[in-house]
Each structure stands twice: as structure tokens, then as C-alpha cells.
Amino acid sequence: MITPEPSELQELVRALHQQATPWQPAGLGSRLSWGPPVADGSPTVSCSRLRGIVEHSPGDFTVTAQAGTPLVEVQAELAHHGQWLALDWPWGSGPAGEASGSLGGLVARGLAGGLRQRYLGVRDQLIGIELIRADGTRARAGGKVVKNVAGYDLMRLFTGSWGALGLITSVTLRTLPLPPERRGLWLSGPLEALGQLSGWLLSSSLSPERIDWWRADPAQGGDTGLLISLASINARTLEEQIACIAAKATPFGIAALPLEPADLDARVAHSRGPGPAACDWLLRLAVRPSQAPALLAEPALAGLPVCLSAGSGIGTTWAAADQLPAYRVEALRRSCLGWGGYLTVLRQPAGAQLPAWLDAPSRPMIEAIKRQFDPKQLLARGRLPGVQPPPP
Numbered sequence: 001m002i003t004p005e006p007s008e009l010q011e012l013v014r015a016l017h018q019q020a021t022p023w024q025p026a027g028l029g030s031r032l033s034w035g036p037p038v039a040d041g042s043p044t045v046s047c048s049r050l051r052g053i054v055e056h057s058p059g060d061f062t063v064t065a066q067a068g069t070p071l072v073e074v075q076a077e078l079a080h081h082g083q084w085l086a087l088d089w090p091w092g093s094g095p096a097g098e099a100s101g102s103l104g105g106l107v108a109r110g111l112a113g114g115l116r117q118r119y120l121g122v123r124d125q126l127i128g129i130e131l132i133r134a135d136g137t138r139a140r141a142g143g144k145v146v147k148n149v150a151g152y153d154l155m156r157l158f159t160g161s162w163g164a165l166g167l168i169t170s171v172t173l174r175t176l177p178l179p180p181e182r183r184g185l186w187l188s189g190p191l192e193a194l195g196q197l198s199g200w201l202l203s204s205s206l207s208p209e210r211i212d213w214w215r216a217d218p219a220q221g222g223d224t225g226l227l228i229s230l231a232s233i234n235a236r237t238l239e240e241q242i243a244c245i246a247a248k249a250t251p252f253g254i255a256a257l258p259l260e261p262a263d264l265d266a267r268v269a270h271s272r273g274p275g276p277a278a279c280d281w282l283l284r285l286a287v288r289p290s291q292a293p294a295l296l297a298e299p300a301l302a303g304l305p306v307c308l309s310a311g312s313g314i315g316t317t318w319a320a321a322d323q324l325p326a327y328r329v330e331a332l333r334r335s336c337l338g339w340g341g342y343l344t345v346l347r348q349p350a351g352a353q354l355p356a357w358l359d360a361p362s363r364p365m366i367e368a369i370k371r372q373f374d375p376k377q378l379l380a381r382g383r384l385p386g387v388q389p390p391p392p
Contacts, residue, residue, distance in 0.1 A: 110160025
């Protein structure tokens with residue numbers, strides 16, 4: 001991995017372009033093993049030395065930070081001002097956000113978890129971006145205020161691009177006040193009843209921070225249920241909402257267990273799984289929200305932990321190599337496709353050789369955008385989301 005000084009980064013990219021050398025953009029490199037392998041053994045250019053908060057405007061509720069800044073450091077600094085980024089810790093982060101990766105990596109992967117239920121995803125909170133294009137040209141889009149609409153909307157284009165369009169060097173994100181009160185609720189019962197209650201919650205006037213389908217490792221006695229997180233400025237309001245949900249759950253035969261903040265945080269941390277490299281299989285699942293109960297009952301998913309956002313239908317499952325044969329992953333992918341979703345293989349055991357993702361219907365447009373940003377096809381070869389990677 002090449003880790004140039006910030007003053008050397010642009011010249012390095014220009015040199016790689018002039019020499020027609022393929023390369024892979026990266027943040028801190030904590031999740032480089034995710035997704036398809038980069039072709040040709042391309043060198044990795046890390047922005048890990050692009051680190052630190054450039055500007056924080058508490059009054060405007062915005063923060064600008066260099067792309068190599070760890071998310072955990074940004075959250076700690078914002079907390080001193082009573083603010084936070086309403087973003088989930090990425091899968092594999094520790095209980096306090098350790099191994100959370102960099103802001104640039106978070107944007108490039110387009111990761112978002114259960115908090116999108118109330119706060120939307122990272123692409124919706126990104127209001128400004130700076131980057132280096134494949135030829136070494138610096139570019140920027142957006143600005144430093146929430147209502148800025150100047151320039152092309154490169155923010156959404158680069159969110160989830162996996163480094164295939166350019167190297168992100170700086171991001172500006174919207175911040176929010178830290179909720180003074182937070183409570184949780186664990187709902188357990190039959191899948192069909194939980195599905196009906198989830199549908200009611202999603203259409204109700206309540207506004208939970210997260211509504212996550214969560215099944216802990218069945219080998220450890222984990223059952224399936226809905227993990228609810230609620231936040232407000234008033235503790236009494238939260239108690240009323242919890243009582244309302246519990247009352248609605250009772251006719252469905254669903255047990256409701258209130259959770260104090262510490263218990264809620266522990267369950268959310270548990271749903272992020274072990275460390276980023278601790279499992280052989282890591283799969284990103286997506287189905288229509290109404291199909292979540294059917295997905296959880298899918299035989300190919302039996303015996304595996306699952307965390308799935310009820311509002312978006314997107315989540316993760318993970319397993320050791322001996323727990324999950326490759327044919328079951330293929331069966332699970334077919335089921336997700338049949339339910340109008342998809343399955344992305346983020347990690348897989350050596351020798352499995354399943355495609356990380358399949359061709360999207362918009363593949364021609366994706367490839368046209370790639371040609372515009374990277375005419376020589378040097379960046380992250382084999383890692384263009386929406387274009388099935390070539391077989392190894």
C-alpha cells in the first residue's frame with residue numbers, strides 16, 4: 001500500500017495516469033478485502049495521511065473533514081459540541097466504534113444501516129465533496145451549507161462507487177444535535193406477527209431511529225425479533241411511545257422488552273458482528289421490506305445471524321466457511337432476486353469464487369459514466385458496482 005503525504009498525492013496520481021498504471025484508491029485499508037479482488041495486482045493508494053477535521057460549524061450543523069479521518073475520531077470531536085453524525089458504525093466496528101474505518105471509505109462503500117430509518121443514508125447527509133480524478137485533476141462539488149445546490153451532484157455519484165471513479169480527499173457532512181434521551185424496545189414473537197407489526201410501525205406517526213430485524217447467532221440461543229431505538233428530548237415522550245408500541249404488540253402475541261440505553265447499545269453493537277476480518281462469509285442482503293419475514297424464513301439462511309433494516313430491507317449476514325457452503329449462497333441470491341432485491345458478496349472463503357455482484361439493468365449507463373471519469377480504465381479494475389466482475 002502506498003501512503004503518500006498530502007502534498008505528494010496529486011503528483012502521484014498524475015504519474016500513475018501518465019504511465020497508464022492501474023491502481024486502487026483506499027482510505028485506511030481496513031476493508032480492502034471486501035468485494036471482488038482488484039485485477040492485475042494493482043497497487044493501492046491510501047489517503048490515510050489525509051486526516052483531521054478541516055472545519056466544524058456548530059451553528060450551521062456541518063463538518064468538513066479529510067477523507068482519511070476515522071469516523072470514531074469525528075464522532076468524538078463532535079460530541080464535545082453536543083452533535084454527531086447520524087451514521088451507523090460499519091459492520092465489524094467494535095462496541096465503541098473501533099475499526100470504524102475512514103469517512104472517505106464510508107462514502108466510497110455507500111454503507112448505511114438501521115439509522116437510515118430516521119436520518120436517511122450517508123448519500124443524503126453528504127453536502128460537499130472534494131476528489132482527485134484518475135488523471136490527477138482536482139474537483140469538487142456541493143459546498144459547506146446544507147441548502148447548497150451548486151454544481152453537478154457528484155456526491156451521490158461517488159457514494160457507493162468503490163473507488164472506481166476517483167479518490168475522495170475531503171467530505172462535508174450534515175451534523176445533528178445529540179439526542180438527550182434514548183430508549184429501546186425488543187419485540188419477539190412469530191415472524192408473521194412481527195411482519196404485521198413492522199408494517200404498522202413503518203406507516204405510523206412514530207419516528208423510531210431504527211427498526212431492525214435482528215437474529216443473533218442461533219448457536220448461542222439467539223431468537224428473531226425487532227430491535228427498536230427511539231430518541232427524543234423528553235424521556236416522558238419515549239415512555240409513551242414504548243407503551244404505545246407494547247400495547248399494539250400484545251394482540252399479536254408479541255412480547256415487548258423495554259431496553260435502557262446501555263442494553264440498547266449492547267444489542268446494536270452485537271448486531272454489527274465481530275471484527276471486519278473475523279468471518280469467512282459476509283453477505284449484504286436486500287429485499288423489499290414486505291419480504292423481510294420470508295427472507296428470514298429462507299432455508300438457505302437457517303442457522304445464521306442476520307441484521308436487516310425493516311424500512312429499507314437491506315442488511316447483512318455472516319458465517320464461517322464450514323457453516324455456509326457456496327451453493328447455499330447461490331440459492332440465497334436467487335431468492336433475493338426473486339423478491340426484487342439483490343445479494344452482494346462482501347467476503348468469501350478462498351476458492352469460493354462467487355461474483356461479488358451481478359450486472360445491474362443500468363450497466364450500459366454505469367459503464368458510460370466510468371469511461372467519462374476514467375478513460376484509461378485504471379481505477380479499481382474489476383470493481384465497478386453494477387458490472388459483474390470477470391471470473392478469476
